[in-house]
Amino acid sequence: MxxxxxxxxxxxxxxxxxxxxxxxxxxxxxxxxxxxxxxxxxxxxxxxxxxxxxxxxxxxxxxxxxxxxxxxxxxxxxxxxxxxxxxxxxxxxxxxxxxxxxxxxxxxxxxxxxxxxxxxxxxxxxxxxxxxxxxxxxxxxxxxxxxxxxxxxxxxxxxxxxxxxxxxxxxxxxxxxxxxxxxxxxxxxxxxxxxxxxxxxxxxxxxxxxxxxxxxxxNIQELSNQLFSNHNFMIQVKVGGSPALSKNGLHTALLQLKAVEKIDKQTEGWINIGCSEDITPVIAQTIVDAGAELYHLSRKSYGLDDIYQLYFEGGKKHENHTPSQTNVI
Ligand SMILES: Nc1ncnc2c1ncn2[C@@H]1O[C@H](COP(=O)(O)OP(=O)(O)OP(=O)(O)O)[C@@H](O)[C@H]1O
The missing domain is CATH 3.40.50.300 (P-loop containing nucleotide triphosphate hydrolases)
Structure with missing residues (x-):
């Protein structure tokens, strides 16, 4: 059976x-x-x-x-x-x-x-x-x-x-x-x-x-795929350099990448990039090519915490949600 x-x-x-x-x-x-x-x-x-x-x-x-x-x-x-x-x-x-x-x-x-x-x-x-x-x-x-x-x-x-x-x-x-x-x-x-x-x-x-x-x-991976299918990969970076560049040039360059679906800018140079596939190396290259300084780059995956929060604390959190489990590259 x-x-x-x-x-x-x-x-x-x-x-x-x-x-x-x-x-x-x-x-x-x-x-x-x-x-x-x-x-x-x-x-x-x-x-x-x-x-x-x-x-x-x-x-x-x-x-x-x-x-x-x-x-x-x-x-x-x-x-x-x-x-x-x-x-x-x-x-x-x-x-x-x-x-x-x-x-x-x-x-x-x-x-x-x-x-x-x-x-x-x-x-x-x-x-x-x-x-x-x-x-x-x-x-x-x-x-x-x-x-x-x-x-x-x-x-x-x-x-x-x-x-x-x-x-x-x-x-x-x-x-x-x-x-x-x-x-x-x-x-x-x-x-x-x-x-x-x-x-x-x-x-x-x-x-x-x-x-x-x-x-x-x-299982956790399947739940994550079911619940966060919009952004299978969340890549988090911290960039520095000219403020004008990171505000405009880099943003535009990242958005031109086919797999990039969403960009959330945080404070102090942190940026969360929602992607349909894992394009970590391409993102690193794009940042460097745009002339910005790359201080941190990690790929995040969703854990049960995120899944639990999504359902138990209301769907609204989903949009601005920052995943908790980090795989540092
Ligand atoms: N005999 C009953 N008469 C009326 N309502 C009931 C009865 N038994 C359970 N309920 C209600 O049904 C709902 C589900 O309860 P249940 O005990 O199955 O939840 P649970 O997920 O096991 O919660 P907990 O972790 O607190 O045990 C609750 O709102 C509870 O108040």
Whole structure:
């Protein structure tokens, strides 16, 4: 099966309010997919529909080819779900909590013991296996949550804001662990978050959610191409020399280049040049030929920051937007 999750025109309304609006999305087997969007964008509602925990108003959500609304129990057997806040028996140890889940899933005796130990090692809690869950830090609880999800042998894991409230080191460790699990075990991971940097770090592809709608899907390069197709290459230069020359002669010379689509002059000699193709050497030559002094030249590419800003802070920013990621030539 190429696509392990398939959402077709998935919609959820609460009265007149549309929380999820005609969502179409296919997630490939084995990929780490990020649902990225601000609070209230509809990520959790989408996840609940995938798990069969809330009914869509229209459309459908299929996981492993199974309709989550009509066959929620079958879907739950395939999917491990780690909610924002995992509940554990605080007086039981990490190991005892895992054994409890194992028993609920029909796993007993030595097999359950071995599996629980293996998973605790895998999530980095080997040394803390016999510590009470109530004494675990937030990061440790999330890692125990991952082990708790994995003991059910799922093929898909869905993580809702897994890094919330964890310190930066813990976040890094958890994300590395999620990525490793996906690579080593062939697991499909769906991760919901509003932390763009975390999503960028760990996800193969990202879906951008805004007000219940999926605005764009792809890896960072694809998103960048979809959203900034007007100016595929932004070349930034800092020039000096005669003010008259840089104001008129150079501007005209640059605009005469076929690939140049837009020129934004900034202060202190900085100029952003939007181009349809990478003509970095030609721009350098044009500046020198125009008699200006070239102090800096770099090609910028759009990162998730720019993409996020475009959608979450309004389209107006797009026009004057300065990309954040710089490849200095
Ligand atoms: N049971 C409900 N009744 C009415 N409105 C709801 C209900 N559940 C969610 N909503 C609304 O639907 C919208 C989407 O909520 P949802 O929790 O899916 O967003 P989210 O992207 O997961 O946000 P967060 O990151 O804050 O969890 C929000 O405006 C929310 O208030």
């Amino acid at each position: 190429d696509h392990i999750i398939e959402l077709v025109e998935l919609t959820k309304k609460y009265g007149d309010y549309t929380a999820v609006d005609r969502l179409n999305l296919k997630i490939r087997t084995g990929e780490v997919f990020g649902l990225l969007g601000p609070n209230g964008a509809g990520k959790s509602t989408t996840i609940l529909m995938m798990l069969g925990l809330t009914e869509p108003s229209s459309g459908k959500a299929c996981v492993c080819g199974i309709n989550a609304t009509t066959h929620p129990v079958e879907v739950k057997r395939k999917v491990g779900y780690l909610p924002e806040d995992v509940g554990f028996y605080e007086d039981l140890t990490g190991m005892e909590n895992l054994l409890y889940t194992a028993r609920l899933n029909g796993m007993h005796g030595t097999i359950a013991q071995e599996k629980a130990s293996e998973l605790l090692e895998k999530v980095g809690l080997g040394k803390d296996a016999n510590k009470k869950a109530g004494k675990y830090s937030r990061g440790m609880r999330q890692r125990l949550g991952l082990a708790d999800v994995l003991i059910k042998n799922p093929v898909v894991i869905i993580l809702d804001e897994p890094t919330l409230g964890i310190d930066p080191n813990g976040v890094r460790e958890l994300l590395e662990l999620i990525q490793k699990l996906s690579r080593e075990e062939g697991l499909t991971v769906l991760l919901s978050s509003h932390h763009l940097h975390q999503v960028q770090q760990v996800c193969d592809r990202v879906g951008l959610f805004v007000s219940g709608q999926l605005k764009a899907v792809g």
